[in-house]
Amino acid sequence: MQSLTNISLKTIVKKQVKWKAKLYISALSSLFIVQIIIGILTSSSGSGSSGHGGGNLNVQFSIYSLDIFLIVTAIWAFIVAHLFTTKAYRIDDLSVISSRTSSAIANIFVMIIYSFIAVIIMISTYYLQVFGVLLVEKKSFVIENLFISPSILLLCFSSLCLFGAIGLLLGTSFKGPAVFKIFVSTFMLLGFILFFMSPESINLRSLIMLSNLMISVLNLLMALLCFSLTIWIADKSEVTRK
Numbered sequence: 001m002q003s004l005t006n007i008s009l010k011t012i013v014k015k016q017v018k019w020k021a022k023l024y025i026s027a028l029s030s031l032f033i034v035q036i037i038i039g040i041l042t043s044s045s046g047s048g049s050s051g052h053g054g055g056n057l058n059v060q061f062s063i064y065s066l067d068i069f070l071i072v073t074a075i076w077a078f079i080v081a082h083l084f085t086t087k088a089y090r091i092d093d094l095s096v097i098s099s100r101t102s103s104a105i106a107n108i109f110v111m112i113i114y115s116f117i118a119v120i121i122m123i124s125t126y127y128l129q130v131f132g133v134l135l136v137e138k139k140s141f142v143i144e145n146l147f148i149s150p151s152i153l154l155l156c157f158s159s160l161c162l163f164g165a166i167g168l169l170l171g172t173s174f175k176g177p178a179v180f181k182i183f184v185s186t187f188m189l190l191g192f193i194l195f196f197m198s199p200e201s202i203n204l205r206s207l208i209m210l211s212n213l214m215i216s217v218l219n220l221l222m223a224l225l226c227f228s229l230t231i232w233i234a235d236k237s238e239v240t241r242k
Helices: 009-023 027-042 068-084 087-095 100-136 149-177 177-196 204-208 211-239
Strands: 048-054 059-063
Touching: 009 100, 027 068, 027 100, 068 100, 068 149, 100 149, 100 211, 149 177, 149 211
Parallel strands: none
Antiparallel strands: 048 059
16 A cells, blocks of 8 residues: 555646646636627627728728737636635645645646637637628628737737736735735735836837747746746745644
8 A cells, every 4th residue: 555645746736737627627618608708799890990981982990819819818817827726726625635835736737728728719719700700791801811820829828827827826925924925915016106106117118029939938937937936835835834
């Protein structure tokens, strides 16, 4: 027989990832439903529209892109990641052998897997929207790129990982020792003050002008930092848990 104390962290995390990925599958179902609703609501105007007229001729342009789908999915990733750290979800950890550290690592892997699946859902609903408008409203389309480039897909995936990582970090921080709560609250407060009181000090234009690949790398590096901090805080919280 094998003692429970001899089970490695890798084995525990692997079991938890399988457990949680199946247990929280409803989160992906909700994302698909929300994306379909967003696609229907924006089918008439797309992500943006503009009009031109002269004499008796009026021309209306509607632009269909992934922008609105990415924004909605990023918000979903943040909320779902934060929910993973709530008490209701932590109770499910009792169904398997777990610790705060192994649970945090498992949440990270599940969030990465869900981010990848969310990109597929996002792309699918985008194409459904475009083809639905094409068939139902019989509009004339000027297709810039029929297939979405790998750089765009990587950008979407990295963005979802970043928002998910931020959600996990915030949720874990506020469930940890008081010193982490104070630090995170102070950091967020100073960030909001800096953004609203001195927005010119944050040069967003130069960031936006970067290539998709560079932005993706920055997103992944920031996500990696947030994931690392999440594991570190969970590990420190393990010692103080009563």
